[in-house]
Amino acid sequence: xxxxxxxxxxxxxxxxxxxxxxxxxxxASLGLRDIWEYRELxxxxxxxxxxxxYRQTALGVSWLFLRPxxxxxxxxxxxxxxxxxxxxxxxxxxxxxxxxLPWGYFSNAVLRSAGSLVQNMEIISxxxxxxxxxxxxGVLSGLxxxxxxxxxxVVFMLIYRVPLRIEMLWLPGFILAAVLMALTVGxxxxxxxxxxxxxxxxxxxxxxxxxxxSPVIYPISSVPEKLVFFYQLNPMAGIIDGFRWALLGPTxxxxxxxxxxxxxxxxxxxxxxxxFIFRRTERTIVDxx
Amino acid sequence: xxxxxIRVENLTKRYRIGRAQGSQSGVRTLLQRAASPFRYLATxxxxxxxxxxxxxxxxxxxxxxxxxxxxxxxxxxxxxxxxLKLLARITEPTSGRATIYGRVGALLEVGTGFHPELTxxxxxxxxxxxxxxxxxEIERKFDEIVAFSGVERFIDTPIKYYSSGxxxxxxxxxAAHLEPEVLLIDEVLAVGDAEFQKKCLGKMSEVATEGRxxxxxxxxxxAVQSLCSRGIYLQRGKVLVDGSINEAVATYLKMIEDRTQExxxxxxxxxxxxxxxxxxxxITDESEMAAMTLITGQPAKFVFHINQIPPGMVLExxxxxxxxxxxxxxxxxxxxxxxxxxxRDSNLGTHVVCAVDELLLIPGRYRINVGIAGNGDLQDHVxxxxxxxxxEGQIRGRPVVARSQRLGxxxxxxxxxxxxxx
Numbered sequence: 003x004x005x006x007x008x009x010x011x012x013x014x015x016x017x018x019x020x021x022x023x024x025x026x027x028x029x030a031s032l033g034l035r036d037i038w039e040y041r042e043l044x045x046x047x048x049x050x051x052x053x054x055x056y057r058q059t060a061l062g063v064s065w066l067f068l069r070p071x072x073x074x075x076x077x078x079x080x081x082x083x084x085x086x087x088x089x090x091x092x093x094x095x096x097x098x099x100x101x102x103l104p105w106g107y108f109s110n111a112v113l114r115s116a117g118s119l120v121q122n123m124e125i126i127s128x129x130x131x132x133x134x135x136x137x138x139x140g141v142l143s144g145l146x147x148x149x150x151x152x153x154x155x156v157v158f159m160l161i162y163r164v165p166l167r168i169e170m171l172w173l174p175g176f177i178l179a180a181v182l183m184a185l186t187v188g189x190x191x192x193x194x195x196x197x198x199x200x201x202x203x204x205x206x207x208x209x210x211x212x213x214x215x216s217p218v219i220y221p222i223s224s225v226p227e228k229l230v231f232f233y234q235l236n237p238m239a240g241i242i243d244g245f246r247w248a249l250l251g252p253t254x255x256x257x258x259x260x261x262x263x264x265x266x267x268x269x270x271x272x273x274x275x276x277x278f279i280f281r282r283t284e285r286t287i288v289d290x291x
Numbered sequence: 292x293x294x295x296x297i298r299v300e301n302l303t304k305r306y307r308i309g310r311a312q313g314s315q316s317g318v319r320t321l322l323q324r325a326a327s328p329f330r331y332l333a334t335x336x337x338x339x340x341x342x343x344x345x346x347x348x349x350x351x352x353x354x355x356x357x358x359x360x361x362x363x364x365x366x367x368x369x370x371x372x373x374x375l376k377l378l379a380r381i382t383e384p385t386s387g388r389a390t391i392y393g394r395v396g397a398l399l400e401v402g403t404g405f406h407p408e409l410t411x412x413x414x415x416x417x418x419x420x421x422x423x424x425x426x427x428e429i430e431r432k433f434d435e436i437v438a439f440s441g442v443e444r445f446i447d448t449p450i451k452y453y454s455s456g457x458x459x460x461x462x463x464x465x466a467a468h469l470e471p472e473v474l475l476i477d478e479v480l481a482v483g484d485a486e487f488q489k490k491c492l493g494k495m496s497e498v499a500t501e502g503r504x505x506x507x508x509x510x511x512x513x514a515v516q517s518l519c520s521r522g523i524y525l526q527r528g529k530v531l532v533d534g535s536i537n538e539a540v541a542t543y544l545k546m547i548e549d550r551t552q553e554x555x556x557x558x559x560x561x562x563x564x565x566x567x568x569x570x571x572x573x574i575t576d577e578s579e580m581a582a583m584t585l586i587t588g589q590p591a592k593f594v595f596h597i598n599q600i601p602p603g604m605v606l607e608x609x610x611x612x613x614x615x616x617x618x619x620x621x622x623x624x625x626x627x628x629x630x631x632x633x634x635r636d637s638n639l640g641t642h643v644v645c646a647v648d649e650l651l652l653i654p655g656r657y658r659i660n661v662g663i664a665g666n667g668d669l670q671d672h673v674x675x676x677x678x679x680x681x682x683e684g685q686i687r688g689r690p691v692v693a694r695s696q697r698l699g700x701x702x703x704x705x706x707x708x709x710x711x712x713x
Binding site: 020023053126129 | 302306307376377378379380381382383384385386387388389390391392393394395397399400403404406408409413416417420421422423425426449
């Protein structure tokens with residue numbers, strides 16, 4: 003199953019847990035049960051990531067809120083007021099923040115999980131646990147940033163008097179999609195980073211490129227008609243558009259259409275393949291790191 | 292239920308070497324790689340040829356009965372750490388298999404997973420979870436862990452403010468309270484101050500007598516002999532001795548000695564950058580014949596032959612440590628700690644001499660590890676570079692004879708003041 007073929011049964015009084023260590027041949031199973039067994043460690047790793055990050059900062063946890071606010075401020079100044087990017091007649095601050103919710107989360111989560119294996123090499127080389135939880139922890143810890151950004155958004159909603167909408171019930175779905183997308187990209191990059199440290203350089207560039215290819219600073223309606231289909235194959239495009247639609251209504255974005263579901267399908271395939279490749283690399287990660 | 296706790300059958304681990312060296316160096320390889328990424332990829336993907344492979348473990352088999360404490364010994368690179376890593380499931384074997392009956396706890400490092408920004412309390416939970424303890428288990432043992440570590444006062448301070456000793460103590464305390472049926476331990480005892488080491492040894496023998504199965508890897512022969520009943524001696528990835536701990540230790544010591552009979556320059560089991568190499572050691576008494584035999588209380592001379600001091604290389608220091616046969620360090624010498632009577636001699640060439648006026652070692656057999664440093668790096672390090680015997684003699688007129696019951700390795704010059712005999 004994992005770095006070895008393991009069948010661990012909870013130790014009952016008579017039958018002892020038995021660990022068999024031997025080389026795994028071919029493709030191992032995903033070992034999701036193993037991950038479940040280690041859920042306590044997963045939560046602790048998430049907590050360590052969050053708690054460790056803001057220690058010894060003067061502003062502490064306020065950074066969680068400051069970051070989205072500053073981001074929106076800059077975007078609004080540059081693209082809303084100077085460049086005058088269309089925002090479908092919505093206040094640009096609201097328009098950009100609604101996109102920064104999923105995008106900010108996504109880029110953060112990808113950064114964390116892509117570097118997770120290399121950064122946690124010290125633990126990985128000394129203790130066994132399903133390595134995938136370290137990538138998952140990176141993705142999950144980003145949710146705290148998302149929650150903080152959401153609070154900021156609620157404040158913006160009050161300021162701009164945005165009404166509550168029934169479509170907002172879609173949000174958990176879009177958030178889940180963003181989490182899975184971050185996990186997909188994160189797993190692939192983490193796997194690659196083990197062998198090729200180039201990933202740590204590439205990831206920043208990749209995220210920047212992907213941001214310009216997603217409707218973060220401009221509306222999807224600015225994309226030429228002929229290209230919209232291909233444009234929307236990027237799952238983040240659909241997710242961001244969905245966020246806008248759910249939060250601000252049909253003027254801002256559009257409900258998930260066929261292309262959205264196609265992009266989700268592609269993502270699903272990539273996620274499963276990525277997870278299997280991750281599992282395959284996992285076994286001998288320590289030898290390469 | 293059988294009473295075997297660990298069964299290892301034909302366990303083998305092959306590492307790929309050669310490629311790793313290229314990956315560290317310079318702009319040139321980087322350019323080459325950028326120029327031909329596919330060729331690089333191709334060399335990565337093809338199966339390794341024989342000269343690129345290192346058999347870290349080669350068909351190792353043994354069994355450990357439940358409740359036994361097995362010591363694993365061997366020189367550096369013999370495969371001890373690889374064996375531990377495989378059993379701890381940190382990496383996967385190339386072939387063969389191992390079966391462990393019971394919950395496994397691996398202790399390969401002290402303070403695994405500690406985060407410097409978090410407090411001692413938080414780190415206990417973190418490290419405990421990483422080592423495989425459940426939250427409830429940690430909560431139950433929390434006070435015990437804190438008490439054992441002796442850092443009660445600082446438990447809510449981020450551990451980055453801890454001294455390294457405190458960190459080690461906290462780390463060991465967490466690990467010592469693991470309660471697996473099978474415990475794998477690396478040389479974690481080689482840390483901390485003497486008092487804490489003693490405490491650790493005590494805790495370990497407690498573990499050993501509790502009927503748990505322990506696999507203990509160490510260089511410290513004294514610790515191994517006091518803790519283990521059985522021992523295996525690994526050499527170049529194979530089990531050479533599987534028997535009583537005394538048998539294994541005896542083989543280990545004999546092997547180290549045999550190695551020193553070899554020409555030093557031919558040895559490959561050495562560390563350092565390689566800019567300078569130790570090619571010979573002469574240990575002589577007054578007569579200056581390379582006798583490798585010294586006399587207690589008499590002058591002694593250690594002469595180190597270096598193959599070359601290349602232009603541009605600055606020899607920073609030569610250091611050596613004298614060990615007794617149990618593997619306990621006895622004395623350390625470093626030419627970098629300059630004394631008043633040190634001097635330079637232009638006729639010396641590539642020799643370095645350490646002269647001892649009065650040898651205070653008691654009769655017995657000793658070995659030395661030698662290091663050579665230059666240009667800011669360790670250039671060479673050889674374990675067991677030489678052996679020598681010390682024979683009975685006198686220290687300032689006091690006879691020092693070989694006695695089996697004698698403790699320690701050093702005799703300090705002294706005098707007794709006794710009540711008058713009537």
